[in-house]
Amino acid sequence: MSAIEQRSFNMKSLEPKPSDFTSEVLARFAREVAKYPNDQKQSAVMACLSIVQQVNGLISPGDELFLSAYLDMSPMAVHEVSTFYNMYNLEPTGTYKINVCTNLPCQLRGGQNALDYLCKKLDIQVGETTKDGLFTLQPGECMGACADAPVLLVNDRNMCSFMSTEKMDQLIDGLKETVANGSKS
């Protein structure tokens, strides 16, 4: 089943499942909601979606439905947000999603070379996931760290700076090792 078919299949059977989230995650949602006026819960949708992604690795239609009820907004309004912003994963990724910045300032300092190197090292094309499901490789737009080029993100929240080929080797080998030792982001 392709990813798109999988998604429409999921849509048929979706229903909100608040029990999917631990009390710790629910507390994090509540903390975001508390930042905004009582009648503006929707403002917390950006942060809540990113928390869901951190916990589950992606945002499912069920998650969107849950958040729409939780934040008093329509399911489509949640979906508009999750599809508009580039960093939300609506499809499964590898255990580690790696985004390499290739914008001009980074390109001038080896950003594109870094992406090409990782393609070769992981034996995948840009946008693909390795067969073992460990790594997804994507290009990225400006991350606001141009002086640190080459720069990459691991699972959205971890920025890695000055990524020479030696450091990329160290990173990829290290990530493989942590998975082999039974840990996961």
Place this chain on the structure above:
Amino acid sequence: MNAALNGLLSQFKATGVETCFHGRHIKPQILDGLNGSNWSIKDYEARGGYQALRKILGKDGGEGLTQDQVIATVKESGLRGRGGAGFPTGLKWSFMPRQFPGQKYLVCNSDEGEPGTCKDRDIMQFNPHTVIEGMAIAAYAMGISVGYNYIHGEIFATYERFEEALEQARAAGYLGANILGSNFSFQLHAAHGFGAYICGEETALLESLEGKKGQPRFKPPFPASYGLYGKPTTINNTETFAAVPWIIRNGGQAYLECGKPNNGGTKIFSVSGDVERPGNYEIPMGTPFSVLLELAGGVKGGRALKAVIPGGSSAPVLPANIMMDITMDYDSIAKAGSMLGSGAVIVLDETRCMVKSLLRLSYFYMHESCGQCTPCREGTGWLWRVVERIENGEGRESDLELLDNVAENIMGRTICALGDAAAMPVRGMIKHFRHEFEHHIAHKTCLVNATV
């Protein structure tokens, strides 16, 4: 995240040693005395932090400053918006309807995604309290009780650092109800984006802060009358707020004298690309570009300078000979035909192909167009496709005219400035490096590879 993974990833975290603590600033104010470990509130107070807030509230033994006095001081300083537009900050603050009876908001634009710009990240990572203090002063001056700092989604460590700093400031009584025992109350929160360049546009940012897709709004009405949740709102860039405490402590005149008339103070320039020491350099406005280039270690590998994009990727490129003659301030760069923008200086050496450089930028604008306005949505695609075929040896003789025509038909015909931002680099490149484009079209090869 477990310890092993954390340990692994932490090795690759930026420390600021190369980009910020190089000791190569000139008369720094915002980045002065930082070392990466002295970001917390106690260190900030030891550097004179929160004295400006005490001063305006009359909690330093003095009489305090009225709202009008604070705004007058900022006007006197000549501080102009550091996010790109360079609008006079004091003037913007005076537009806020202070007597408006309902809720008003203050917003900090830390959605730093203009290619080449990486200053706000270092400010918030290594000196977050100066942003908090600057925002509190602004809130006092405009009678605002709630603020948000919207931070670029790609710099999560910095977002978490800022949240930690907010907790410290709340615990110390610099934020919250009745600050330092005065009747001034100000609540400040952090929010984040998640990968949309357009949210750096102030009204797109407001939409995003409201939990919507970030599509810019028509102006007018301007945020000062219809902003966040439809309420009067003032939005400034991170570096703008960060400059305010120094101005209040030392006076508007002293700040103005740091720079040059109409271009007060210091500015942090993010130098990237072909230099020996890419990084942030805080220097007085009006410093010659040649001095900035020297601070950044000169052109990489001792090669010759070819061109510079002086104000972030949206600013028109300028050739080396023009750059070496100008000073780094709003007026001087504007006179030379470009703009200071966010202060992102992208340096290109003699080995760089301008067609290829433009190709990457054109892809970026096409990718980041929000799709709301037809000229931008369609036009950015046209620009990219035409530049791509020129780069790949399939250019046609009429293509340069076509590029100019498409650029012309985007500019001024869109809701926000992204359309102009996509068109200006194209026009700048063709204006100054037309022969390279012509060579690509005529010979199907790159002029640079042939000669270097």
